[in-house]
């Protein structure tokens with residue numbers, strides 16, 4: 275599974291000019307996308323007819339659009355669904371309106387998913403909505419025309435590797451097709467993928483992006499051919515993150531539903547479901563709350579990403595009412611607070627806050643508060659000078675009183691802010707901070723005003739055998755990615771302001787597929803503080819939901835207590851003794867030190 279790839283560009287002197295050339299066209303392509311921040315994903319196809327049920331069989335843990343694979347339905351049988359595909363209630367206007375009302379700026383629709391069925395008229399294969407169904411109308415055309423009319427960007431999902439209708443493609447290993455190794459993948463690409471992409475990129479006017487997916491073993495050469503074709507036919511069309519073959523796409527996608535725990539540079543996007551499936555399933559009612567979705571939208575923008583949120587229309591051609599309702603509420607919030615989202619950039623901080631997160635524009639920070647404080651509100655570690663503050667929901671921009679505090683000994687800045695008692699929005703309220711110059715934040719780890727000290731894994735010095743090492747703290751629960759090497763050690767240096775006794779908790783995370791979260795415990799570690807070694811076994815003493823993921827919980831291991839005799843700088847180390855090798859490894863996220871009562 276692809277995770278976010280952190281790319282470090284080494285700018286060689288002679289390479290800088292070349293980079294500027296590449297970046298200028300990429301910047302051009304990406305401009306509307308960066309401005310948008312919020313888009314609609316549409317998974318729609320023949321799978322919306324069985325809607326998660328096949329001959330009386332149901333499965334909560336399977337995604338709807340994979341039903342052909344789930345029940346190993348032969349192509350000859352599955353393809354007859356086309357004769358029933360007749361979405362009489364489909365109205366492109368209604369789709370675009372739902373997206374617009376939500377505040378979404380682009381639509382990405384499945385032009386062909388893994389089942390191989392095309393939602394557009396194709397001369398390459400009769401397995402398409404015009405030639406194989408009683409409906410006979412080109413859905414991609416209708417939606418594209420409507421998007422063009424209404425100023426909505428239109429993007430096509432296209433499954434370039436898996437095509438379960440094709441003997442030479444990837445993925446179908448239940449039909450009587452040649453074994454995967456004997457297939458001529460290139461033949462499939464040349465005879466279906468390239469000609470269909472040509473149709474999509476020539477027959478419908480401007481296409482803003484092709485969203486590729488599940489590349490599997492696609493080669494660099496194959497991916498290059500596909501990329502070159504898209505570039506040739508529509509140079510401004512974005513190529514999404516999952517083309518494969520190691521080629522450079524225009525941006526990265528995270529794993530599905532995965533929100534990174536920190537700010538991430540570059541262009542990236544979270545493809546996400548509204549319940550637990552992409553393609554419509556009639557019995558999936560695990561709807562996310564509109565509050566949760568609004569907070570995720572803000573948090574993703576704060577970390578620098580786009581949110582591509584899915585709806586799965588029914589066989590009738592309507593977006594489920596529950597989805598419409600959720601999106602409408604997000605849209606109402608966007609009407610008031612959209613300024614903090616559209617065209618915003620990532621937070622100047624690396625880490626999220628317990629109360630919410632921050633987006634920015636030149637001269638402005640937008641603090642999105644989802645835990646409205648009882649009493650004073652604090653923003654810590656901001657070095658920039660503040661001009662004024664007001665609530666985004668307040669048209670009069672009535673100044674919010676604040677005080678800039680500075681602890682010289684700890685070199686720590688704190689803003690003490692007098693918010694009104696009542697939050698303007700019960701879900702997430704935005705406080706605007708007008709600042710002088712570019713935002714500057716402290717890099718140190720320092721105790722906050724509640725006394726809590728947060729030692730996040732990604733803030734540690736990470737070493738192996740005394741040398742700098744890499745450990746990605748970015749699994750989909752926000753913890754370490756496959757940490758199985760017990761020689762990797764973590765080490766934090768931090769500033770304590772208030773001496774006293776502190777309880778220590780070690781936090782790891784669930785991870786794995788969103789339909790089945792998973793966690794491995796039993797690892798043995800030591801925590802070293804002030805020459806004192808505490809041996810610890812990683813058990814799930816308690817679990818805590820993480821509002822940033824909605825799927826993967828934080829797992830808490832109580833780790834005893836420690837004492838700071840006086841204010842100052844301290845060091846703490848975490849060193850594994852043994853890590854359980856099966857399963858997910860040690861999904862460590864952070865250590866929290868909390869004042870003991």
Ligand code: JFZ
Pocket residue numbers: 275276277337339340487488528529530545552
């Ligand atoms: C893929 C598809 O298989 C799925 O049907 C849906 O279209 C989704 C948006 O994309 O599923 C994936 C692809 C990549 C990951 C997980 C699920 N990943 O990188 O973790």
